[in-house]
Amino acid sequence: MTFITDPVFYLIAVPVVLLIGISKGGFAGSLGLLSVPLLSLMISPIQAAAIVLPILCVMDIFGLLAYRRTADWRNLGYLLPGAVLGILVGYLLFSYLSADFIKVLLGVICVVFTLNHYARRVPADHVANAGLVRGSFWGSIAGFTSFVAHAGGPPLQFYMLPQKLDKTLYVGTSVWFFFAINYVKLIPYGMLGQFSLENIGTSLVLLPLAPLGIWMGVKAHKMVSEVLFYRIAYVLVLLTGGKLLWDGLSGMNLLF
Template sequence: MDIIADPLFYSIAIPAILIVGISKGGFAGSLGMLGVPLMSLAIPPVQAAAIILPILCLMDIFGLIAYRRLAHWRNLAYLLPGAIFGILAGSLLFQFLNDDIIRITVGAIAVLFTLNHWLVRRHDTRTAEPNMAKGSFWGMISGFTSFVSHAGGPPLQFYLLPQKIDKTLFVGTTVWFYLVVNYVKLIPYTTLGLFSLENIGTSLVLLPLAPLGIWLGVKAHKKVSDALFFKLAYLLLFITGVKLLWDGLTALVL
């Protein structure tokens, strides 16, 4: 079986997949977007996204088992059509995106999401209502960023968080959203030839981490205060985003 053999890759990929699983299990929200930025420190971003996608699809099944009865169906009806359109746009634009542009895109998303969390979101006390226009727009942005780097969480949170819905209902809504989005992404990822034998083999090696990460996330969601985890994870996300931005910009300019 063809797999990546570099030990450095696995030293980054194993904690990255666990963080994604913990996030999928309902703990630490959109910090699952750390997966591609972290793994992009060792391999090209497109390869990282291809390796992670089958693992995400398995995680979605475990997440659905845990939160299958909980979702804000009205919000999903607004979000999902836009998300599918965003995935289509990403697949059509894929040929124009090289590794450095994707590094810049992923890095910018990570940095802007972190700065928004640090500087804006915590001071917003207003409560919003579900809205078709906003849901369609943010669903489209989420679908596009999810296609590029599995970073659909920030746009999704920009739409959902101001509604201040119950935490468990929020998690259930995101579980259903990502289930649809990730399985739809399998189609363009396959047609674009991103599932090489090496990528699939490496996904299979990392696959056992999926249920472990989900289990840890479900346990943490029920029992653990996530304040310290959030602080450390957002700091790591910011540093990783800055590193990817630097690498992408210097490669394009120099």
């Protein structure tokens, strides 16, 4: 079996996969956006996305076992058609996206997502409603960013968080959403030839961590302070985004 053998890669990849599982199992999967940026510090973002996708698909199965009866079906009905459209756009634009451009895009997503979190000042009693237009728009953005770099969490949160759903209902809806779009993404990823023997082999090496991460996330959902988890997470997202922006802009010769 062919796979990446650099031990430094696994020093990053192992905690990244566990973090994704913990996030998907207990915190709505929002930290999935960290997977490709962090791995992109070692390999190309395109290869990183291809390695992570099969792992995400396995995690989604375990996530459904935990939240199979928990979802806001109306929100999913608004989100999923747009998400499929966003995936299609990502597929059509794939050959035009360079590794440096993807790094810049990822960096912008990470930084904007974090700054939006810190800058947002929403009245405590304000609750937004589910809507077809908003759901379709943010669903399409989530589909595109998820296709490019498994970074569909921020757009989904922009749409879902203002509704202030029950925490468990919110996580369950997220699990169902990413289960659907990740399996749809397998088709265009395969058509683009992203599942090389090395990528699949590396995915298989990391795969045993998938159920462990989900199990840890389900436990953490009940035991760990969500506030503390996200405080640490947002700092990591911001630092990673800044590093990717620097690397991408440097590669595009846009920095002095």
